[in-house]
Amino acid sequence: MNISLFFKSLLFLGLASITCxxxxxxxxxxxxxxxxxxxxxxxxxSTGKYPVVVYRTPYTSKKETIEKVKQRFEHLVKSGYAVIYQHTxxxxxxxxxRYPFKDERKDGLALLDWIRKQPFYNGEIFLSGNSYTAGIHISYLETNPYDVKGAILRVMDVELYNLFYRKGFFKMGLYGNWFTKEYRKNSTIQRNKKVNKYNVFPLTDLSKKIFGHSVEMFDTPLLHPDRNSPFWDTQAGGSEYRNAIIKSKIPILLVTSFYDIFTEGILEMWRSIPQENRKNCALLITPYQHNVNRGIVKFPNGSLIEACKDYEVNWFNHIRKTEKLKFIELSKVKWYSLWQNKWITATDIKNAPNELKFYLNKNRTLDKSATTPTxxxxxxxxxKPAKFRGGVAHTFGGMQEQSKPNSRPDIISFVSAPFEKNTIxxxxxKVSLSVKTDCEDTCFYVRVNIVKNNGKTYSLRDDITSVLREVKNYKPNSVAQIDFEMVEHSxxxxxxxxxxxDVSSSCVPSFTVHTNIKGNQNTQAKTKNANNTIITGKSTITLYTK
Structure with a gap:
């Protein structure tokens, strides 16, 4: 009998394993x-029972070796944990x-059932993941599996609307580009990579242009740019995810960064945890981006690898009462303040006590007093949309060095005098723009930057909105006040x-463009040009300092 063939057959059936x-x-x-x-x-x-850490991922290939898997989880195994690693x-x-988000709850719960039947299972399961791999666990967290004792959920939001949209603007630089790579990734379907995603009108035609056929799970969300649409309460809209943190009863360590794609959502998650469970949870915020441990600017002791290399093991050991927490503090947010170069701990990030206001003035300066409105x-x-580097805190790319001020006619830059002292x-x-347009609707985009002593400019925060979203009955050529509240920063x-x-009316590759025609932008087949106006002396930016 061919023994090798026999064992491979059992492996295929899930009845046996190949032992490496x-x-x-x-x-x-x-x-x-x-x-x-x-x-x-x-x-x-090979013998004994152990607490089990579960990690499921779609970010892999058929070429992944068992040696790489072993190296990836060696720190957990050496600390006495069994690891279950699964390709989704x-x-x-x-x-x-692969249909992103569609089957993760049932598949995740099925894996937990399988783990319970394994000889090494000791009755304790812990969850760990980053981004989508954290979302996999979030999908079933509200069911409170009896033997799941704790979790580390990094850089993932429970609100799927935030993955698709910012104030009704589709995040092409996040979900759009990601989906076109992940959808049915192991199949041989057509993927037209030459399509200019920012020049497809209507946007609802995009999936057909890329895949050769319409993809309902991509097209349907494009019909619902409003966060209050009933669609976002359906399974396809993320209903399985939304209440995960509110209903969960286990200790959870949340991890994000100030330039993550989900910074704002994760802060909202933290605040939504019921107080009786928040006392057992914690939140860490690094100075970097979606990967949390590195970025274009190196901040001393800013990565978790530097600050607390074994934080994952430490968190799980703490839950099991075998070790005290070393860096993490329960019921607290611990964040890294950029250029202040230190970690700060508090119950939440709140506005500093002092208000510092600058006016966007006629000479394209930022001043503490207003000039005559112009x-x-x-x-x-x-x-011909404006391009900006880095997705800041809404799409991929995080912090990036910026182009020179006023780099295009449709990017209007305002710069302050040098700060006379260190200012935290x-x-x-907050940015408040006094604007007008000759169209029924248009877009205004704001990017806030820091210009360092060495002349390099880095993005701090950005935001986008449409006139009609802010002023419901806007009339062309009338003055409107549009307010932006940026994601928290330190x-x-x-x-x-x-x-x-910087003020403009578009931002690619982060967001799809506004057509200057009122209505759902994703269904507009035509565009028109807009004459957009900023009124200086009446527009402001407000910082909170200490």
Whole structure:
């Protein structure tokens, strides 16, 4: 009998494993619908029972080696934890088709059932993930599985609307580009990578242009740019995720960064945790971006690798009462203040006590007093949108070095005088624009930057909105006041640094363009040009300082 063929057959059926070492095994685990999932178990030894850490991912390939998997989780195994690592449906070595977010709850719960039948299972399960791999766990967290004792959820929001939109503007630089790579990723379907995603009108035609057929799970959200649409209460709109943090009863460590794609949403998650459970939870915020440990500017001791390399093991050990917390503080937010270069701990990030207001003035300066109101008008061409580097805190790219001020006719830059002393900024910066347009609707976009002593300019925060979203009965050529409240931040202007504010009417690759025609922008087949005006002396930016 061919022994090798025999064991491979059992592996395929999920009845046996190929043993790479005494404590590492590979399985093809069959689910109720017949789809088999590539699953790896790693245990501290070939015998004994252990607490289990679960990690599921679509971010892999059929070429992934068992050695890489072993290295990835070595720190957990050495600390006495078993690890279950699984390729999600339709990804890597697992069977089936990948439809993002669609099957994660049932697939995740099925894996927990399988774990409970394993000889190394000791009755304790812990969850760990980053971004989508954290979302996988979030999808079933509200069911409160009895043996899930704790979790580390990094850089993932429970509100899927925030993955798709910012104030009704579709996040092409986030969900759009990500979906076109992830949808049915193991299949051989057409993917036209040459399509200019920012020049497709209506946007609802995009999936057909890329894949050769309409994709309902991509197209349907485009019909619902309003956060209050009933669609966002359906399973397709993320209903399985929304209440995960509110209903969960386990200790959760949330991790984000100031330039994450979900910074704002994760702060909202933190605030939504009921007080009786928040006392057992914590939130960490690094100075970096979606990867949380690195960025274009290096901040001393800013990464979790530097600040507390073993924080994952430490968190799980703390829950098991085998070790005290070293860096994390329960019921607290711990964040890194950029250029102040230190970690700060409090119950939440709040606006600092002092208000510092600058006026956007006629000479394109930022001043503490207003000059006589004047108008700066530019033409906004939807088919020639302005480009900005980095997604700041809404889409991929995080903090990036910026172009020179007024780099295009449709980017209006305002710059302050150098700060005369170190000034700490904390909380939500606010921008209020006095504007008008000759169209029924248009877009205004704001980016706030820091100009360092060395002349380099880095993005701090940005925001986008439409006139009709802010002023419901807007009439062309009338003056409107549009207010932006930025995502929380904590940083310091060093003496000699400057503040810069860029105003435009588009921002690619982060957001799809506004057509200057009122209505759902994703269904507009035509565009028109707009003459947009900023009224200086009446527009302001407010910082909260200490």
């Amino acid at each position: 070492a005494n404590n590492i095994k590979e399985f093809m685990v069959p689910y109720e619908d017949g789809v088999k999932f590539y699953t790896v178990s790693i245990t501290p030894s 449906r339709g990804a890597g070595k697992s069977e089936g088709e 108008e700066i008008t530019y033409v906004y061409y939807p088919k 900024v904390e909380g939500k910066m 940083f310091m202007f060093e003496k000699g640094d400057k503040l810069r504010v």
